[in-house]
Amino acid sequence: MGLTPTVCIAQDYIQGKPVDDLRLRKVILELPDNKTEHLPGYLSLVPGMPVLLTENVATELGLSNGTRGIFHQLVYNESPEDVQWQDKNFPQNTNFIMQRKYALVEFAGCKLDSTLAELQCKIVPIAISEQTFLFDAKELLPDNVAKAAKINKKTTKLSVKRRALPLIPAYSMTTHKSQDQTLGKIIVDLVMPPGPLEVASVYVPLSRVKRFDDLLIIRPFEFATLQVKPSTAQIEELKRLDRIAQNTRKSFQFIV
Template identity: 50%
Template sequence: ELLLTRVVGQPSVSSLRESPWNEAPTLAFRNEVPTQVNNKAAVHNAAQFRSPANDPILMKKLLELSDSKTEHLPGLLPFVPGMPVILTQNLAIELGLINGINGIFRQLVYEADSISIDALSNTFPSNTQYVHQSLYALIEIARSKIECNLETLQPKIVSVPLMEQTFRVDVTDMLPKNKKPKSNQKAMLSIKRRALPLVPAYCITTHKSQGQTLSKAVIDLKLPNETEDIAAVYVPLSRLKCLIDVAILRPFDYEVLRIKPSKSQVAEIERLDKLYIDTQFRFSEYFQ
């Protein structure tokens, strides 16, 4: 019942446009949602700055694919000064530059002659500038383990390089009817992409939020009908320490809070409990 008082529109959370909620990440269950929300959020925030942050149709659709389908290298990566981002690849584990760590975008370094204003997506406004040859991005990562300042850079500023991945994608639904394969065959493309291993963090999946402790967060508890995974509710709610640190995006079915662990989850918990007991017995000297 206390969570119901945190739904946006209630006196406790009147609007997401006001502080601190306008700076809090939104946790979403589906992989496709963060890509859409992050693009819209980047467009919205870019409007506050004076400076605008073979088959062309197929190319646009490939660029707009969710990063969950492209080895976490987005085709279109919107940048706005001060934008929250998440690293999607391990750069240096020993330095804390790992997949999932949060940072703040500070600067993009790129080839000067690689900018165009030719629209690559209808998601972004007409005055968007597209950088086709990025070199690296400067990201402020407060939780990095780098003990000294990198040469010529401010404290906690890290240079994030381009990374390369190859992935396969089914483009059957992206092709016009006259080019689709006959019967039930799939049209698979193997794509090699070289891009920055970053995604905006205005909105992140609940999976990506695991292991994080957030100061504030906006959570959507209206789950897809087929979802009966306790983690979809437990994970986002457990990212916060206090009730006043959470805002619930919209009204939700109270029954989602009563979702119980599945049989496989219960079995895994029992397995881990047994493993813990066995470990205590075998190495009792370490548990005294």
């Protein structure tokens, strides 16, 4: 397509100082975002790609965790480190960005009454977020040091503060992330992983579109997947909510 891929690299700090050990920095950057408070170490961006918010930005405007948008532009400061950074996992022409300011993302369902200054309708600047997570460095330590730390009951966990954009690519998403969203067209995989199934595992993905014509099931699946029944706990919760509803109607039956 002729587009130069852009990769935002998170800024990680330990005890208030940037992580300068290259091996440690690389390992922390490659952690999955579910271990870094949903702030990715590497964030690949191309104009026009779908993205998901990973935290509540402005819930009153419909910008919350899981909201889907379209990435338009990255605003950043150029840094000498951008040119020096290399990673074999990305194409050679990748543009690495260290000093990003914010990303311009279009959210079709955004409840902004008017456009922001010099921006098109529904385009919102998403600023850098800051989160803290723990990383266990024992795998990076020599065996004798790791054993000594365990014997002496010394922690090998490091507190890492990360500054990054609260966005992840949204070409695909989990059932959990798709909740409360209405999507245009979707491809669903109903072959479930090992383990107990829940009603939501099937109901949620199948109910993200308004028409069956906009739904494609990617491969054959066991029909039993569609016959999952609510768990005992779920049934009890439904009964509890029903009792609350009945009591509410009785208490306010004379209010019009």
